Amino acid sequence: MGVFSFKRFSIRDDGATMKVGTDGVLLGAWADIDNSKSILDIGTGTGIIALMMAQRTGAKTRIDAIELLKQDAIQAANNVTVSPWHEKISVIHISLQDFHPEKKYDLIVCNPPFFSKSLLPPDEARSSARHDSQLNSDDLIKGANKFLNSSGKLCIVLPTNESDTFILKASTRKIFLHRLTRFFTRIEKPQERSLMEFGLTPQPFKEDSLVLYESGNQWTEEYRSLTQAFYLDR
Numbered sequence: 001m002g003v004f005s006f007k008r009f010s011i012r013d014d015g016a017t018m019k020v021g022t023d024g025v026l027l028g029a030w031a032d033i034d035n036s037k038s039i040l041d042i043g044t045g046t047g048i049i050a051l052m053m054a055q056r057t058g059a060k061t062r063i064d065a066i067e068l069l070k071q072d073a074i075q076a077a078n079n080v081t082v083s084p085w086h087e088k089i090s091v092i093h094i095s096l097q098d099f100h101p102e103k104k105y106d107l108i109v110c111n112p113p114f115f116s117k118s119l120l121p122p123d124e125a126r127s128s129a130r131h132d133s134q135l136n137s138d139d140l141i142k143g144a145n146k147f148l149n150s151s152g153k154l155c156i157v158l159p160t161n162e163s164d165t166f167i168l169k170a171s172t173r174k175i176f177l178h179r180l181t182r183f184f185t186r187i188e189k190p191q192e193r194s195l196m197e198f199g200l201t202p203q204p205f206k207e208d209s210l211v212l213y214e215s216g217n218q219w220t221e222e223y224r225s226l227t228q229a230f231y232l233d234r
Contacts (some may be wrong), residue, residue, distance in 0.1 A: 009085075035151075063090070097139060
């Protein structure tokens, strides 16, 4: 049984195809939630990012968390039900391609499938969650164009080697990079992830970096500050 306890909620991932990881926590803590009354979480998995969004936003914010895989949607719904914010979050078992909301969103968050060109693992369910065969960059960009309001934001996390391609593809479809944080596990190692915020209007983007460990397993002050509202003290 996999249960991850955070300060204000817990996540079970024993029935989920993809387990709780640093990427989801990073995105949930990093995404800019200012003026976000309506939020869409694409591919919610265990529901961790939706729950982090709920914790960070006011009582009037509403969050739609969509998930293609039935077992993940069930797991997310169960995690939401036992959380303090079950009235704020709706978990919907549906693909992005079949999703047709009647509203626009202030913020879209997504921890999308990785490794689009890598060898697929043998387990079919894990493969669907881990790769872009069910949700690719074209679908995500098209969804952002369709579902964001004029001042809305798309926030995603991607492996470094996929981020440049996504930025270029998005810009050709009028989804523009506004903010970029380069994430490193250690300062002496290559960059591993890109945290990116996009909008519908072109503007100079802001860039910075974030390092997880400063020495040994000691978190940097920047990472500790970013995630302090969620992680239990360590």
